[in-house]
Amino acid sequence: MQSFDALLNESSKAHGHLCPGQVVGVRMAMLGCRLIELDEPTRRDQIKKLIVYVEMDRCTADAVAHVTGVKLGRRSLKFVDYGIMAATFVNLETGKAFRVLSTEEARDLACAYAPDVAGKGDRQLEAYRRMPDSVLFRVQKVRVNLDACDLPGPTRYKAVCSRCGQVIRDRREYLVDGAPVCRPCSEDCYFSHAREVSWPNMDWSPPAPSDPEPPRQAPARCGLVSVS
């Protein structure tokens, strides 16, 4: 694996800024990978062995994903919305899994580790770089129950929602009176008041690459027409 500084530099670039969360995330990922014995997680032969669960959608999550190379689209990055600064690293080959949690004490100890640095953000950044793993993190050995439907690779199973007809992949359906139901059709949904909408030039599509003419009509931004 690259050095901490090289990883931090790359990760901050990808994330958009250097922040204390990048320092914690890069260190979290380095430690997690070391614990499950994947020293080059982004290398071709190792990338397929790694699954990472992140429990927060903040700066740290980006750093963990960047260093490990896990991606939502590859199903190697799992986001579980716990609001906890933690990530679990799973080695699919050995079954070994470790959950690394960022401690609250580390925040309080920033002054002790970087008394020479002015400014809260800069002090945290430098302190998180200097702190030993034992202060920055707690670590749990855990067991992760991964189903075939959680793994990378082709879709294993498709159900059709008995209420809206949408296809639900990988066993994410609920069974209501024995019939498959998608989550939006159940109570367990993040949105409400869904209404189908359309507009006059909804049949727009990007022009073919060889087409010298620009698209005649851009997608309408107003004039939504409800069809409900």
Ligand SMILES: [Zn+2]
């Ligand atoms: Zn950030």
Ligand SMILES: [Zn+2]
């Ligand atoms: Zn449905």
